[in-house]
Amino acid sequence: MMRTLSRWAAPALALPRPVKRSTVLLLDAALCVFTVWLAFYLRLGSFVPLSGPAVWPALASVVLALPIFITSGLYRAIFRYSGLPAMVAVARAMVLYGLAFAAVFTFIGVPDVPRTVGIIQPILLLVLVGASRAAARVWLGGLYHQQLRKAALPQTLIYGAGSAGRQLASAMANSHEIRVVGFLDDDDRLHGHVLNGLPIHNPADLAEILSVSPISDVLLALPSVSRQRRNDIQAGAMGQGGDVFVLDMGQPVKIIDLARRMVELSGLTVRDEARPDGDIEIAVTGLRPGEKLFEELLIGDNPKPTQHARIMKAHEPFLPWVQLEQQLNALSIAMSVNDVPVIRGMLQQLVSGYQPSGEVVDWVHMAQEREAQANDN
Numbered sequence: 001m002m003r004t005l006s007r008w009a010a011p012a013l014a015l016p017r018p019v020k021r022s023t024v025l026l027l028d029a030a031l032c033v034f035t036v037w038l039a040f041y042l043r044l045g046s047f048v049p050l051s052g053p054a055v056w057p058a059l060a061s062v063v064l065a066l067p068i069f070i071t072s073g074l075y076r077a078i079f080r081y082s083g084l085p086a087m088v089a090v091a092r093a094m095v096l097y098g099l100a101f102a103a104v105f106t107f108i109g110v111p112d113v114p115r116t117v118g119i120i121q122p123i124l125l126l127v128l129v130g131a132s133r134a135a136a137r138v139w140l141g142g143l144y145h146q147q148l149r150k151a152a153l154p155q156t157l158i159y160g161a162g163s164a165g166r167q168l169a170s171a172m173a174n175s176h177e178i179r180v181v182g183f184l185d186d187d188d189r190l191h192g193h194v195l196n197g198l199p200i201h202n203p204a205d206l207a208e209i210l211s212v213s214p215i216s217d218v219l220l221a222l223p224s225v226s227r228q229r230r231n232d233i234q235a236g237a238m239g240q241g242g243d244v245f246v247l248d249m250g251q252p253v254k255i256i257d258l259a260r261r262m263v264e265l266s267g268l269t270v271r272d273e274a275r276p277d278g279d280i281e282i283a284v285t286g287l288r289p290g291e292k293l294f295e296e297l298l299i300g301d302n303p304k305p306t307q308h309a310r311i312m313k314a315h316e317p318f319l320p321w322v323q324l325e326q327q328l329n330a331l332s333i334a335m336s337v338n339d340v341p342v343i344r345g346m347l348q349q350l351v352s353g354y355q356p357s358g359e360v361v362d363w364v365h366m367a368q369e370r371e372a373q374a375n376d377n
Helices: 002-014 017-044 052-071 084-108 117-151 163-171 203-212 227-238 255-265 321-336 340-350 363-376
Strands: 155-159 179-184 198-201 215-220 245-247 311-313
Touching (some): 017 052, 017 117, 052 084, 155 163, 155 203, 198 203, 203 215
Parallel strands (some): 155 215
């Protein structure tokens, strides 16, 4: 019996608060009617139908009791009441109710209604209402406080909604140290779905999730996670909005070494001085116009460290929008007439560290210059 009641405890607590209050209010109304009927039995020694004279005290009990119970706060936090505070609240409400009910049916009197009913019924109602609160405490109180303790635990997300993630979530379901509140997964097909009662989020939304939820940790539940992916996750958790992070990707790899490796992985050999009979020759042609030897991740050279050893935060200078807008308008005018020298000069002013090398190689501009020189001659 107790196991069956315990099974219904969680659904009962999950009901909306208005539904729970309405349910208890209807229960109290039923107790008012039942105690009037029982008071008649105790006074007369026989059961009487709830008709005729018995109807008036039953109606009066409901009309008097429910407003008093509501104003006394018996329906505000039913499941949070425990022990003495609950009984004090019930007793205070019942004293007011008992005085009003006894004033009508004992001191004033109603025809065909025994005056002792005005005293017996409030006592019976006090016992049953108090017993109902105590029963609710025994049935639901333990689970309610357990949910409060669980809600106070640090919240965490699990990265990976596969078998490893499900096993980790199941293992932590009864943890007293941390509470799993959802999953992160790269699979677009899973986003928005629910797994074992927990939502599955897109890792790209991690910063937004952190802004509205007190997530303290992200647990990785993937068979194999690269260092780069771990850094991506950490950077997403650090983001405050508008931040730029640079990940430490390890030592740089030379293009020539990468080319050699690709040839060898294809099952071929590199043709060079050591192997003149190789399959593929690698030729270094040098830089062409517009190409660079390396890629700058930051304009500035002073990134700030973060709490993660392999993640740095960018600290780059910038122009206020009022000044930048004027410069962009001027740049747009120069581009509309293809004035390449002016465009190049403006870019040197706008982009810190931009140092063009060599002459202008814009073919349209060069053709315009040749045409202008021909006209001058």
